[in-house]
Amino acid sequence: TNTVYIGLGSNLNEPAKQLETALRTLAELPNCELIRHSSFYCSKPVGPQDQPDFVNAAAQISTTLSPESLLKQLQLIEQGQGRIKKRHWGERTIDLDILLFNSDLIDLPELSIPHKEIGNRDFVLKPLLELDANLALPDGTSLHSLLQQCPDNRLQLHSS
Numbered sequence: 625t626n627t628v629y630i631g632l633g634s635n636l637n638e639p640a641k642q643l644e645t646a647l648r649t650l651a652e653l654p655n656c657e658l659i660r661h662s663s664f665y666c667s668k669p670v671g672p673q674d675q676p677d678f679v680n681a682a683a684q685i686s687t688t689l690s691p692e693s694l695l696k697q698l699q700l701i702e703q704g705q706g707r708i709k710k711r712h713w714g715e716r717t718i719d720l721d722i723l724l725f726n727s728d729l730i731d732l733p734e735l736s737i738p739h740k741e742i743g744n745r746d747f748v749l750k751p752l753l754e755l756d757a758n759l760a761l762p763d764g765t766s767l768h769s770l771l772q773q774c775p776d777n778r779l780q781l782h783s784s
């Protein structure tokens with residue numbers, strides 16, 4: 625089986641509930657087992673500022689699905705939660721990104737893993753490091769070292 629780390633993000637329609645729903649759906653996916661998920665973190669949007677604050681988290685799953693099949697399942701979950709993408713880098717009900725897939729390097733038109741922005745987003749790195757403080761990129765770079773160079777988006781723990 626494959627060990628996969630997924631990033632979750634939302635800033636529309638009760639973001640924390642959107643993440644809860646996505647986690648529940650992930651856990652019920654055939655061929656997927658939700659191993660654990662991080663706390664929920666609030667932060668100002670990176671990119672266009674004229675949108676609500678985000679809630680982010682990370683999840684670790686174990687799956688027999690291929691990267692492409694998993695991507696398809698995540699896209700179906702996003703659609704199921706009314707994922708509307710009004711504008712690039714704009715607000716959304718739910719975003720599910722494959723961040724790491726084992727230690728694989730994957731570069732497909734529709735999918736690149738590790739996620740291209742993984743190194744400069746503390747709202748991705750911090751939840752991942754909460755799950756496993758020793759996580760590293762396929763080339764061995766520790767996520768902890770990336771977080772140290774990462775712009776600080778002043779994440780706040782989301783209190784539900």
Ligand SMILES: CC1(C)Nc2nc(N)[nH]c(=O)c2N=C1O
Nearest residue numbers: 633667668669670671678713747
């Ligand atoms: C719009 C953009 C770039 N900014 C974000 N900003 C934050 N804080 N969290 C996100 O998940 C997020 N996702 C994005 O896609």
